Amino acid sequence: MDNDNTSRTQATSRKRHGNRRGARRTVAAAAALLLAALGTAPALAQQPAGAIGTAVVSSAHAAGARGTLLGVTPVSDLDRADVVRFLAPTGMDTGTVRHGLRGYRLTYRTVTPQGAPTTATGLLVLPKGGPHRLDLVSDTHGTMAHRDYAPSVGEDFGRIAPYLHASAGRAVAAPDYLGLGKGPGRHPYMDTRSAVTASVDMLRAARTAAGRLGRPLTGDVYASGFSQGGQVAMALGRALDGGADRHFRLRALAPVSGPYDIEHAETPALFDGGINDISGVFYLSYYLTAQNRLHPIYRDPAEAFRQPYADIVEGLFDGEHTEEEIIPALPATVKELLTDDFYRRLQHPTGGLLAAARAQDGNCAWRPGAPVRLYTSAGDTDVVIANARNCAADLAARGTRAPVIDQGATDHTGTYLTSGPQIVRWFDALAARR
Structure with missing residues (x-):
């Protein structure tokens, strides 16, 4: 799940139209340097003039091995001042910005939910400066409906966290997930x-690419993520x-506003006012249509959705529609979205509906060997604070104390904008104690 959709629609619109400026300064010369570093410079001559170079990387692994790096495309080149300017419109604390950075889209092998081979893309960001061998931050993003909003493609909200962490002096691997970015198919939201699996394989691809770019990784991983990505970060940790993967060691885990408990926290909040109507309708529509491809929730959309929404809802989440297009096409409330029968089913889920929730829940039921902090806010009406509290209780029951850091009355987006720099400083402190 992602930032409050009313605020996100405004924020993404501002950044999408305001940040395609001089901050993205990747040019043919940068592509040539990259290709030369990877030993594939002759291919540059075959590219059309003005194209951003893509390095196609061979691998010693088997052709279908998960995490095999298939391509590297430069996507951004920012100096320190550029990073500060990129982050400034968010109001975020930029005191941790110490370096410029370079970003690359990685294409790599992974698997579908059914285990079949596929490809995915993600964003690798390397700082201009810092130690030669870099620690790695895994940053997993929140809800995105349009594939071009993914971190490796869109220079907007999805790059805030990767740029924040990289500018502090760590490498960042930010997967687009399946079906987003340049990956095929629909996103299994x-x-x-x-x-x-896509996140682990992104780490593997990042390890290969960073080494060939002359910035090898230490193997230490600091995991974070926001909203949907908070849940992913917890499960990845x-x-x-x-x-x-034997090459990677979890050093810290700092998810923000993750929906860790769909069954007992997030779904009930759809009915008790905990989740605002706009976000509730958007998330639920996305969730049901995606999960129905994996679990038997409904046989026909008309079993779950009222007309006229039953006829259009699956098409809205094809990866080609923006939130700005989707939200006005849906009703104002969950009650107006769902049939009476399905509305009741959602309050007392069974069958495929319950299986879908439980397949995502339970990722806090373990004992981490690394420190954990759970960032959230009481004012969040997209992912309610009960998710973090229930997660902390699950961890505590297994012997791990994970502080719940409540950012107060701030909304969903504001929770990350406040938490992000705090997480960077916590990662700094932990790294200094190694």
């Missing part, structure tokens, strides 16, 4: 399992702590 809120399918935590496939988001984790669990996977890394459990040995998902």
Whole structure:
């Protein structure tokens, strides 16, 4: 899930139209340097004039190996002042911005929710400065309906966290997830399992690319993410702590406003006023249509959605519609969106509806070997604070104390904008104690 949709529609519009400026300064010369570094410079001569160079990278791994790096495309080149200017419209504290950065779109191999081979893309950001060998931040983003809003493609909200962390002196791997960015197919929204496989494979691709770009990684991973990405970060942390890849060690986990408990916190808030109507309708429509491709929730959209929405709702979430287009096409309330029968079912879920929720829940039921902080806010009406409190209780029941850091009355977007610099400073402090 993502930032309050009323504020996000305004914020993304401002940044989308205001940030395609001199801050993105990748030019043919930068592409040539990248291609030369990867040993593929001769391919540059075959590219059309003015194109951003894409390095197609061979791999010693088997052709279908998860995490195999397939391509590297430069997408941004910012000096320190550019980063400050990029972040300034958010009102975020930029005191942690110490370096400029370079961003690259990585294309890599991963798997679908069913385990079939596919490809995905993600954003790798490297600081201009800092140590030669870099620690890595995994940053997992919040809800995005249009594929071009993903971090490796759109220079707007999805790049705030990657740029913030990279400018502090760490590498950042920010997966687009399946079906977003330049990946094929539709995004399996809120399918935590496939988001984790895509995130782990993005780490592997980032390790290869960073090494070939002359900035090898230490193997230490600091995991964070916002909203939908907060849930993914928690599950990714669990996977890394459990040995998902021997090259990576989880050092800290700092998710922000994750929907960790869909069954007992997020879904009830749709009915008790905890979630604002605009966000509730948007998220629920996206969630039901995506999860129905993975779980037997309904056989026909008309079983769940009232007309005329039943005829259009699945098409709205095809990856080609923006939130600015989707929200006005849907009704004002969840009650108006759903049939009476399905509205009642959602309050007492069974079958595929319950299976879908439980497939995402439970990712706080483990004992991390690294410190955890849960960032949230009482004023969040997109992902209610009960999610973080329930997560902390699950962790505590297994012997881990994870502080719930409540940012107060701020909204969903504001929760991240306040928390992000705090997380950077916490990661700094932990790294200094190693």
